[in-house]
Amino acid sequence: MADIIxxxxxxxxxxxxxxxxTNANFEIRKGEHVAIMGDxxxxxxxxxxxxxxxxxxxxxxxxxxxxxxxxxxxxDAREAGIETVFQTLALADHLDVSDNxxxxxxxxxxxxxxxxxxDYKGMREATRAALQKTGVKIPNFRNTIQNMSGGQRQCVAxxxxxxxxxxxxxxxxPTAALGVQETAQVENIVRTLKEAGEPLILISHNxxxxxxxxxxxxxxxxxxxxANLKKEETDGQDVVxxxxxxxxxxxxxxxxx
Amino acid sequence: xxxxxxxxxxxxxxxxxRERPQELNVFIALILIVAVFEGLGFWLMGQSFLFDxxxxxxxxxxxxxxxxxxxxxxxxxxxxxxxxxVILTGGIDLSSGSIVGAAAMIAMSFAQVAEVNGFPNPKGxxxxxxxxxxxxxxxxxxxxxxxxxxxxxxxxxxxYTKIPPFIATLGxxxxxxxxxxxxxxxxxxxxxxESYSKLGAGMTPVVIFLALAxxxxxxxxxxxxxxxxxxxxxxxxAARMSGINVARHKVMVYTIAGxxxxxxxxxLSSKNLTAQSGMGVMYELDAIAMAVIxxxxxxxxxxxxxxxxxxxxxxxxxxxxxxxxxxxxxxxxMVKGAIIVGxxxxxxxxxxxxxxx
Numbered sequence: 001m002a003d004i005i006x007x008x009x010x011x012x013x014x015x016x017x018x019x020x021x022t023n024a025n026f027e028i029r030k031g032e033h034v035a036i037m038g039d040x041x042x043x044x045x046x047x048x049x050x051x052x053x054x055x056x057x058x059x060x061x062x063x064x065x066x067x068x069x070x071x072x073x074x075x076d077a078r079e080a081g082i083e084t085v086f087q088t089l090a091l092a093d094h095l096d097v098s099d100n101x102x103x104x105x106x107x108x109x110x111x112x113x114x115x116x117x118x119d120y121k122g123m124r125e126a127t128r129a130a131l132q133k134t135g136v137k138i139p140n141f142r143n144t145i146q147n148m149s150g151g152q153r154q155c156v157a158x159x160x161x162x163x164x165x166x167x168x169x170x171x172x173x174p175t176a177a178l179g180v181q182e183t184a185q186v187e188n189i190v191r192t193l194k195e196a197g198e199p200l201i202l203i204s205h206n207x208x209x210x211x212x213x214x215x216x217x218x219x220x221x222x223x224x225x226x227a228n229l230k231k232e233e234t235d236g237q238d239v240v241x242x243x244x245x246x247x248x249x250x251x252x253x254x255x256x257x
Numbered sequence: 258x259x260x261x262x263x264x265x266x267x268x269x270x271x272x273x274x275r276e277r278p279q280e281l282n283v284f285i286a287l288i289l290i291v292a293v294f295e296g297l298g299f300w301l302m303g304q305s306f307l308f309d310x311x312x313x314x315x316x317x318x319x320x321x322x323x324x325x326x327x328x329x330x331x332x333x334x335x336x337x338x339x340x341x342x343v344i345l346t347g348g349i350d351l352s353s354g355s356i357v358g359a360a361a362m363i364a365m366s367f368a369q370v371a372e373v374n375g376f377p378n379p380k381g382x383x384x385x386x387x388x389x390x391x392x393x394x395x396x397x398x399x400x401x402x403x404x405x406x407x408x409x410x411x412x413x414x415x416x417y418t419k420i421p422p423f424i425a426t427l428g429x430x431x432x433x434x435x436x437x438x439x440x441x442x443x444x445x446x447x448x449x450x451e452s453y454s455k456l457g458a459g460m461t462p463v464v465i466f467l468a469l470a471x472x473x474x475x476x477x478x479x480x481x482x483x484x485x486x487x488x489x490x491x492x493x494x495a496a497r498m499s500g501i502n503v504a505r506h507k508v509m510v511y512t513i514a515g516x517x518x519x520x521x522x523x524x525l526s527s528k529n530l531t532a533q534s535g536m537g538v539m540y541e542l543d544a545i546a547m548a549v550i551x552x553x554x555x556x557x558x559x560x561x562x563x564x565x566x567x568x569x570x571x572x573x574x575x576x577x578x579x580x581x582x583x584x585x586x587x588x589x590x591m592v593k594g595a596i597i598v599g600x601x602x603x604x605x606x607x608x609x610x611x612x613x614x
Contacts, residue, residue, distance in 0.1 A: 104500035
């Protein structure tokens with residue numbers, strides 16, 4: 001089907017003898033917001049790391065935007081259009097906001113191989129525009145990340161993914177460490193993405209948030225997908241039952257056994 | 258405009274409370290140290306440390322002493338620039354002193370004259386092969402190539418075998434010193450061509466040091482290379498996830514450090530008109546000390562070449578100051594050690610204070 005943006009078939013990852021992820025079959029359509037839930041160590045982050053090629057999968061097939069892909073590293077995945085906010089924020093503490101936004105894909109004033117001259121002005125202007133677009137308020141984006149609060153850092157990380165026209169955005173627990181107001185701001189950014197029709201995979205432990213923001217919930221347990229639930233057809237209790245292992249959807253029963 | 262936009266939770270940002278740049282702190286330290294020596298000078302010696310007190314010069318400064326201060330740190334300063342960018346990535350380079358030794362020996366052996374006072378060069382290494390009286394570009398190219406090879410090996414070891422930089426460069430430190438001794442079986446190599454001997458004559462080391470300092474300041478501040486150097490030292494995992502080729506970048510950083518060490522080797526051997534296998538012993542530690550005194554954080558990501566240059570000047574002022582006060586060289590070393598430790602303690606303390614969020 002043409003409107004499937006990402007599809008994984010039999011995605012598997014072993015760390016030595018540990019089967020962190022087994023035979024994960026997953027798909028997400030254009031414009032769809034899908035939540036991934038599951039207990040700690042259920043394989044959620046591992047799943048994301050295989051898609052974004054931060055790690056190389058043990059086996060399985062990934063189809064992105066209609067083509068089978070084998071990314072060699074996160075830059076490959078990013079160039080193909082997958083933007084990720086990682087659980088560990090992936091920001092450089094001693095650099096400022098616009099440096100971080102453009103880390104690894106700096107705007108260049110004058111091309112000179114590795115010694116290409118940076119276009120600071122262009123990057124700052126683009127940063128200002130990006131922060132406005134996403135509604136992120138940061139008092140001074142010339143400030144270095146180390147002097148910022150957890151919420152501000154998170155907003156920078158999310159603004160980074162929202163700045164670049166991505167085909168798929170992935171957020172790994174974006175509000176885990178945030179206060180009420182900060183969480184609301186992050187959720188607003190997510191809604192902006194939804195309005196713009198940009199697909200999103202959201203990893204979260206927050207049931208209210210998931211029910212608020214997502215169309216579909218995929219539950220991981222012990223490295224396997226055990227449920228694929230439409231939001232309208234489920235509720236919090238039901239999802240918890242899948243997470244804890246009280247329930248397993250029939251089509252996944254064999255895998256979870 | 259002291260306060261601007263409201264942030265998350267209505268936070269305000271006060272521009273006047275901005276952190277003071279690290280370089281300024283280091284510069285203030287330099288001024289304080291000079292002031293201490295001035296005070297001690299008037300008290301103990303009855304003369305000024307840096308100012309012209311005997312009316313010997315045209316300006317108000319004691320020009321001779323200023324020249325000595327900068328000249329004696331220039332060569333190690335060149336190494337310190339390279340070491341600075343290595344430390345910025347969170348690494349360390351212990352091999353630069355030995356690379357100076359090896360590169361000086363090898364470069365010098367291609368810079369020799371055929372005849373000294375009408376006799377064949379008594380120290381000639383390549384007389385049989387006829388590799389004497391070569392154009393000056395040959396020893397320069399050979400010397401720089403030594404730096405590329407040694408630095409490249411350092412970088413490859415750090416980047417691809419993932420052994421700690423301390424161990425990788427410690428290995429190179431021992432190996433390169435071995436090469437320096439083996440090259441001429443321990444014999445000094447002397448009698449360079451006239452053009453080679455000009456490379457380090459007079460104040461040229463200072464000119465080269467300052468030119469390289471400006472160049473690397475610009476590179477670290479305004480190029481992709483510089484940005485990635487800071488990013489790797491600041492958060493290596495983040496740099497990798499942002500798509501920076503961390504391994505390749507580290508190889509570049511260590512290679513450039515090796516090249517700068519070999520530049521120092523060429524300048525030093527030219528200045529001394531001879532190369533010996535023991536050249537550059539302990540230079541790596543002096544270079545690291547200059548960087549650390551200049552505010553380069555050993556944890557990476559913090560500091561600048563300007564800091565290192567001021568660190569080098571502090572270094573020079575202290576050595577000169579002790580000589581000026583006619584204190585023994587033994588005391589210099591003791592105090593040098595204390596200053597290095599003190600600088601790191603200060604850095605640690607600052608990090609802890611600044612790291613709270």
